[in-house]
Amino acid sequence: MATRLVQINMKARDDSALGAFWAAALGWGISSEEPGVTNLEPEGVDYPDPVAVFVDLVVSAEPKTAKNRVHLDLATTSADHHAATVARLKELGATPADVGQGDVPWTVMADPEGNEFCVLEPRPTLQDVGPVAAVVVDCADPRAMADFWSTATDWRVHDVTDRAAVLRSAADVGPYLHFLRTPDVKTGWNRVHLDVRPYPGDDPQAEVDRLRTLGATTVDVGRDDLPWTVMADPEGNEFCLLAPG
Structure with missing residues (x-):
């Protein structure tokens, strides 16, 4: 039994406008499953x-x-x-951003709502990832995060040090998942979070229970009608456990 990282969820003041920016930035298709929700997906790829x-x-x-x-x-x-x-990203509305990165070979930018992202310099290990090289999560303990997330999902650890951990899907395709050590303290809800999904036929409650045994906690959002479960990893980063599929 395991889950897979399937998507990220990003809060937006204007989901349509911000969705249009990111669709253009990534070269992806855009749709909406309901008002207030904009979905982005690469063309020709089934979710x-x-x-x-x-x-x-x-x-x-x-x-x-x-x-x-x-x-x-x-x-x-x-x-x-x-x-x-x-x-091109500047023309779309992105701006340079300073997060204390200093002199680095990559470019730190912010989207039109101020969400930070990085445009990486060319790297041999990233030639087959597509437009998204990695989803990066700030954390206090990369080793502990690698242990939790590699057990919680079927993503495999590629590298781990005291400073950073790198995971990738079991199929060894697509973007990487990076856990980067930072002294910053988590305050409030993450504006961007991970969504994971069990495989078809898995028992959702059994998966909730399994994740709890690994150190995750359930988060009370004041609603019991949601088809997903809001949880948090051992460092308090919220994530959603979606329905199997």
């Missing part, structure tokens, strides 16, 4: 598929007050591609 981590944008009036603890890294294939990607 869920490990070749991509899909993106859902959900309208929220909550203001962004701090650096996001979860962000996307975008891949580039050459120095020219990196420069062209940064220029």
